[in-house]
Amino acid sequence: MAIKFELIKESSECNARLGKLYTPHGVIETPIFMPVGTKATVKTMTPEEVEKLGAQIILANTYHLYLKPGHKLVEEAGGLHKFMNWNKPILTDSGGFQVFSLGKLRKITEEGVEFRSHIDGSKHMLTPEKSIEIQNSLGSDIMMAFDECAPYPSTWEYIKQSMERTSRWAKRCKEYHQDWDRQGIFGIVQGGMYKDLREESVKAITDLDFPGYAIGGLSVGEPLDLMCEILDFTTPMLPKDKPRYLMGVGTPDYLFESVIRGVDMADCVLPTRIARNGTTLTSHGKLVIRNAKYAKDFGPLDPECDCYTCRNYSRAYIRHLFNVNEILGSRLATIHNLYFLIKLMENIREAIKEDRLLEYREEFYKKFGYIN
């Protein structure tokens, strides 16, 4: 079945919304945080574990899977779901973000981006058509249109031409894709920090009528205030009956602020990446488990958390695992961090339902230490 969004409720306090996103591999309750499974695995985790945390959808990276093991191999395996043993929805990015990040290794033309692999230097070309072709092979439920996520800061002139090209590329993506019952495409709004360009971009992209929209070019290093300002301006222009996805957002404050401004979906590698270095998110703020003060702390990472890690292991034990470089340390921290954000979004949905999201934010921020 084609991607479909059902708007369940709009908050009376702010632009937050509750929704249901229907995909070929199941229904997702929004707002949602999506764990990242870059190379066909959420780092350190089995798919069953990811599902048990309450994850409803995961993200995978087109650029990485294109290079290794190759999209054709994944297609032969029966698609990404089967290859990696994950039967819930998958969203794939377009590969654009990674190739644009390659710096000198890439060249942009109207046709697309020529780049050299960061692995072996081999030459490749990614175009809107190629991106969709790869994502078709992967078989993700939600594909992303091929776009340029311009760096921050960029001039108005640069953003304008980049944004216009992104719109042309979005059109080519839409034209190339065939089976909309099997996979949908989200268009991506660009325009940097310039409101006039955001407006133009929204117009151009929504005119193409995608089943969902991403707000690109944010969370790229700009201050939180500026991101909020652009979201305040942009999301109200997006159609209410389509989901809105903000890429690269995964700290509690960014999640709260974007949901309050009408965002339905977010993803970030942060919770899993910092976990592997032993940094964990707790109700009382960040906790760096290697710190000496936890050596004989036999309490759980977060006394308010009921994840597998917190129910079964002490800070002292997890610290020991990191101290002797045992993989189980990364596993336990990853489980906790992902659960923490998934549970946070569950609580946020509950708070929207009860029209007390702003109060919940205040409470959370105080405890976490964002505000005094």
Add this chain to the structure above:
Amino acid sequence: MAIKFELIKESSECNARLGKLYTPHGVIETPIFMPVGTKATVKTMTPEEVEKLGAQIILANTYHLYLKPGHKLVEEAGGLHKFMNWNKPILTDSGGFQVFSLGKLRKITEEGVEFRSHIDGSKHMLTPEKSIEIQNSLGSDIMMAFDECAPYPSTWEYIKQSMERTSRWAKRCKEYHQDWDRQGIFGIVQGGMYKDLREESVKAITDLDFPGYAIGGLSVGEPLDLMCEILDFTTPMLPKDKPRYLMGVGTPDYLFESVIRGVDMADCVLPTRIARNGTTLTSHGKLVIRNAKYAKDFGPLDPECDCYTCRNYSRAYIRHLFNVNEILGSRLATIHNLYFLIKLMENIREAIKEDRLLEYREEFYKKFGYIN
């Protein structure tokens, strides 16, 4: 309750036996393979996963835990079972094997072994009393007497004085230990490849009347034939009503040959270590998953295996995980390898029960490729 062994059956074909080993944390069916959890974790695995594989007991290393996180910390945590969240039996080695392997970093006297930590060079002294003190803090069900595992080859003179000292140390271990209901000690028979010394050692160690005996100084680099010869000579001298533990044995052929010669327990880091390099044990021999020929092999690691890995993932996917250095690769290979050996021992027990162990060995060896 104190360690107790119940001999269930002796094979009519060979010296193999079936037994039950009672420990404070549960009953173990023998013969058994014990996964190794060196630093209070079976590498890459959670305790629940280890248990699901059918593991009945795990081993942990006194030397490593003494250095990090320290036995006193583990004691404060409530003992090793609680610290690492494993509620079944644990066996700890004496630390002897590791400190003797330190080469120039250690000095042997009648008192014990003075050594420098491989981590920071700090000076320590391990004696029979200290080894038991540490193992008391860890709270393992089965402790090992502090012994010297002499290198292979060694002269008769060296082995003789080393074996005699080991006997004196065993006596000191036994005298130092108090609470035999909470923890038992296994004595260790030494004597190298010299039958007269093995005989002397068996006499001296069994005179001390331990609840179990290990056959030390084997699987130290000698040919399989020689190991078998020493086992053939040694195990019949050991009391039938006590379990026999052969240290460092974990390949299918060594497991078969030692069980056939009356061994009840074995352990080895091999299956988990090679798994992390992508080498797996299958019914048809070793399989190196990184090999190019598995790139598009969408079948399971071992078609005859019903472990979690083989039920859910393809060789192509596991190869991909190793190719991109994803931890899940090590996890899946570890699960399979441990399951393979645990299942092998289950089959061996079944074959002993039905008096067809030699036939089963023949069949297994042919399929695995040990013989044509």
